Amino acid sequence: MGRAGRWLGEHLLLFLGLLVLLYMFVPVFVVILMSFNDPASRNSYTFDGFTLHNWANICEPYQMCSSLALSLRIGFFATLGATLLGTLMAFAMARHRFRGRGAVSLFIFLPMATPEIVMGSSLLALFVSSGAAGILGFWTIFIAHVLFCLSFVVVTVKARLAGLDPRLEQAAMDLYANEWQTFWRVTFPLVFPGILAAALLSFSLSFDDFIITNLNAGQEVTFPMFVWGAAQRGIPPQINVIGTIMFVVALVIVASGELGSRRRAGKLGT
Amino acid sequence: MSGARDLPAAPVDKALPGHSDEDTRRRGPAGYLLMLPGGLWLALFFVVPTVTLVSTSLYDPSGSLALGYQMTGHWQNYTQSLSDYSPQIVRSFLYALMATAACVLLGFPLAYAIAFKAGRWKYVMLVAVIAPFFTSFLVRTLAWQYLLGDNEFLVSMLRKVHILGSDGYLLDTPFAVVTGLTYGFLPFMVLPLYASLEKIDPRLLEAGADLYASPLSVFRHVTLPLAMPGLVAGTLLTFIPASGDYINAELLGNPRTRMVGNEIQDLFGAGDYPTAAALSVTLMVAIVVLVLVYVRRAGTEELL
Numbered sequence: 001m002g003r004a005g006r007w008l009g010e011h012l013l014l015f016l017g018l019l020v021l022l023y024m025f026v027p028v029f030v031v032i033l034m035s036f037n038d039p040a041s042r043n044s045y046t047f048d049g050f051t052l053h054n055w056a057n058i059c060e061p062y063q064m065c066s067s068l069a070l071s072l073r074i075g076f077f078a079t080l081g082a083t084l085l086g087t088l089m090a091f092a093m094a095r096h097r098f099r100g101r102g103a104v105s106l107f108i109f110l111p112m113a114t115p116e117i118v119m120g121s122s123l124l125a126l127f128v129s130s131g132a133a134g135i136l137g138f139w140t141i142f143i144a145h146v147l148f149c150l151s152f153v154v155v156t157v158k159a160r161l162a163g164l165d166p167r168l169e170q171a172a173m174d175l176y177a178n179e180w181q182t183f184w185r186v187t188f189p190l191v192f193p194g195i196l197a198a199a200l201l202s203f204s205l206s207f208d209d210f211i212i213t214n215l216n217a218g219q220e221v222t223f224p225m226f227v228w229g230a231a232q233r234g235i236p237p238q239i240n241v242i243g244t245i246m247f248v249v250a251l252v253i254v255a256s257g258e259l260g261s262r263r264r265a266g267k268l269g270t
Numbered sequence: 271m272s273g274a275r276d277l278p279a280a281p282v283d284k285a286l287p288g289h290s291d292e293d294t295r296r297r298g299p300a301g302y303l304l305m306l307p308g309g310l311w312l313a314l315f316f317v318v319p320t321v322t323l324v325s326t327s328l329y330d331p332s333g334s335l336a337l338g339y340q341m342t343g344h345w346q347n348y349t350q351s352l353s354d355y356s357p358q359i360v361r362s363f364l365y366a367l368m369a370t371a372a373c374v375l376l377g378f379p380l381a382y383a384i385a386f387k388a389g390r391w392k393y394v395m396l397v398a399v400i401a402p403f404f405t406s407f408l409v410r411t412l413a414w415q416y417l418l419g420d421n422e423f424l425v426s427m428l429r430k431v432h433i434l435g436s437d438g439y440l441l442d443t444p445f446a447v448v449t450g451l452t453y454g455f456l457p458f459m460v461l462p463l464y465a466s467l468e469k470i471d472p473r474l475l476e477a478g479a480d481l482y483a484s485p486l487s488v489f490r491h492v493t494l495p496l497a498m499p500g501l502v503a504g505t506l507l508t509f510i511p512a513s514g515d516y517i518n519a520e521l522l523g524n525p526r527t528r529m530v531g532n533e534i535q536d537l538f539g540a541g542d543y544p545t546a547a548a549l550s551v552t553l554m555v556a557i558v559v560l561v562l563v564y565v566r567r568a569g570t571e572e573l574l
Contacts, residue, residue, distance in 0.1 A: 010387065017383025020376045021398050024456060027413035028402050034416070046421065085308035096301025104305065107312050113506065115514020115557065117531045121550040122319035124538065125326040147315045150308060208407045210517060211531070215538060227408040231521060235412060243405040250404035254397050 028247060035240035054237045061236035067226035068242060071207055074138070074222065078145035079202040085146070086153025086202075087195055093154070094161035111151045119148065120215035127216065136218025144212050149202035156201060160194025193261060200253065207246070327547035339544065347548035355533050355549060359556065362529040365444070366513035369451035370459075373508045374501070376452070377459035381500075382493075384460075385467035386475075399460050411450055411521050418446050418522065442524040450518035458507035466500025467493075502568045510557055 038051035059065035089108070092098070111119065123144050127135055168190070172182040210224040217225060227239055327347055329339035352359075384395045402410065417424060418440040428434040440446055470493065478488035494501075516531030530553055537546035 013379055014383045014387040016379040017381075017387065017395070020380040020456075021395065023376070024399065024402050024453070026417065027410040027453070028405055030413035030416055031405050031409055034413070046416070046419070085311055088304040089308040092301045092304035095295060096304065097295045097297050098301040098305065104309070107309075107316070111312070111316055113510055113557075113561065115510055115531070115553065117514040117516065117534050118323075118550045118554045119316075119319075121534060121538065121547060122323040123315065125322040125543065125547055126315070126319035128543070129322050129326065143315055146311060150311060154308070204403055208403070210408055211515070211535075214535070224406060224408050227406065227412070228517075231408070231412060231415075239409055239412070243409040247401065247405045251397075251401060254401075258393060258397075 031240045031243040031247070034237055035244045037237045037240070039237060054241050058238050058241050061230070061238050063221060064223075064226055064236065064238060064242075067221045067223045070138075070220060071223040074141050074145060075203045075206040077142055078149055078206040079199050081142070081146040082149035082153050082202045083195060083199045086150050086198060087157050089150075089154045090157035090161060094158055108151050108154050111148060112155075116148075116209070116211040117215075120144070120212035123147075123212070124215045134218070136216055137220050140216045140218065141213055141220065141222070144216050145206040145209065148209070148212060149205050152201055152205065153198040156198040157191065157194045160191050160197075164190055193257070196257060200250075204250065323547050324551055326543055327551050329544040329547075331542065331544040344544065347544045348552065351545050351549045351552060355530060358528055358530045358533050359552065361527070362513045362531070362553075363556070363560070365448050365451060365519075365527075365529060366509050368448045369455065369512045370505050370509045372448065372452040373456050373459040374505065377456055377463055377504065381460050381463035381467055384464050385470070386472060396464070399457050399464075403457060407454060408517065408521075411454065411517055414446070414450050414453065415441065415521055418449070441522065442527075444523070444527050446522040447518050447527050447529075450522045451512045451515060454515070454518065455508040455512055458511070459504040462503035462507065463497060463500040466497045466503075470496045498568065502565065505564075506561060510561070513557060514553060 033047060035054055036050050036052070037047050038049035038053065039046075040048040054060075093101070093104070098104075123140070124136075127140050164187070169182055169186055172186045173179075177185065208224065209222075210228060213222050214225055214228070221229070223242065227235075230236060230239060325341065326339070328341065328343050328345060329347075330342040330344050331347060380399070384392055384399075388395050416422065419425065420439050420441065425434065425438070425440055428440075429436055429438060434440070474492055474496075475488055478492045479485070483491065513529075514531050516529055516535055519527050519529045519532055530549060534546050534549050534553070537543075537549065
């Protein structure tokens with residue numbers, strides 16, 4: 001294979017990679033396009049004409065915005081709970097010795113390796129057998145969401161902790177910082193990006209979940225459940241407005257996080 | 271490149287090589303205290319429910335939610351659900367396998383390009399991998415419903431070039447279901463693969479080429495073995511959720527593409543808890559067996 005062949009080989013892979021990325025974005029383009037759609041009929045899911053009506057009247061479809069509010073509320077509390085519990089666990093695993101380490105790792109890994117339908121079924125079996133099915137609602141959704149976000153938080157924060165040079169903390173201690181000061185001035189700021197990433201991941205997992213939520217929601221309707229219901233009846237284009245907004249908001253958060261960390265890195269002169 | 275490690279959902283959970291943190295781990299009760307709240311959550315809402323699920327699967331199915339169930343050790347729930355739903359179980363694993371294979375084919379070039387070819391665009395490309403995640407899974411699946419629809423670009427083009435017959439279609443076929451599954455779980459393949467590939471020293475690949483190995487044999491003998499942990503993690507994180515999914519089968523498939531998830535959901539909906547629970551336990555056991563065999567064969571036990 002000659003030089004030209006190798007050049008082709010090198011760039012062919014990059015080209016293939018970009019092609020796959022493009023494929024990943026095709027449905028996102030559809031979602032954005034459809035948010036401006038003026039459908040000819042209720043059941044029409046083809047692009048019939050351009051309108052800003054959907055963006056001006058986001059909450060028009062019955063119950064859509066209340067389901068959105070519920071999803072945001074659950075996402076907020078579940079993220080808070082899972083990030084808190086998961087970060088503590090990650091610290092315990094990375095920084096402390098205790099018995100039963102292997103078993104604990106296994107039990108953190110297992111929820112990620114359980115299909116949603118099985119996890120949802122087990123929780124439903126528990127909630128139902130623990131009393132009337134009437135307890136299904138906000139709190140059962142919250143419990144389920146914290147559960148499936150927890151493992152992802154532990155893994156994300158632990159990876160960040162494992163990447164830290166323990167000598168930084170030792171240096172702080174050598175310079176007469178006590179444990180508390182070392183933690184808040186050295187360890188925590190260094191781990192914080194990992195915690196933030198874990199929180200963002202938790203929120204998107206929670207906001208997106210359908211299968212587990214659908215089993216344990218009782219009478220409540222989250223946004224994915226609303227979309228599911230709409231898919232059987234006829235899809236209001238406003239669903240795509242919400243999809244577009246979520247996409248843009250998340251991109252802004254990720255981008256500003258990266259800009260922030262670049263700026264900090266710039267200050268440190270690296 | 272500081273950003274690369276901050277990225278969420280790189281579930282390959284390994285300490286960086288180079289330093290051992292064993293010596294900095296503290297003894298004492300603090301570790302247990304930190305572990306306690308999360309551990310309790312997992313015990314109460316993961317371990318206990320699993321036990322409840324197994325016991326529910328042994329209830330007498332003639333009971334009902336309102337009247338209560340009798341615990342009779344009714345193992346016939348299993349034989350019954352196996353004989354009723356084995357086509358769906360087999361189909362679930364088959365679709366999940368095809369989707370996982372497609373994810374490897376699509377995900378490997380992408381992860382490789384990000385790790386070795388992206389240069390300063392690495393972070394942007396990584397964000398691009400997870401960005402579609404943020405538009406809801408269901409909304410994106412509905413977008414596929416549109417893209418694969420009869421009157422849309424893709425079908426008309428395939429009809430024109432005679433890959434599809436003049437009345438051929440894509441939506442409501444097994445192809446559409448596998449396409450949806452592939453799309454939905456692709457990031458779970460790309461991120462762990464990338465995490466593994468990124469740790470490979472590019473000089474190893476150059477050394478291979480310097481020693482007159484063809485690009486193909488460098489790939490087979492250097493890249494692939496070093497990427498194995500990521501490949502195993504990625505296939506598990508794709509295969510497992512795909513085999514339990516029912517969203518794609520429902521929105522993109524037809525009644526003959528129903529997967530085991532559809533049946534479990536419908537059984538719960540119909541109030542037949544014992545059969546639904548038995549089917550769930552069956553799915554879980556089958557997955558555990560498949561995963562153990564697979565991980566043994568791949569020789570990466572330490573991942574678990």
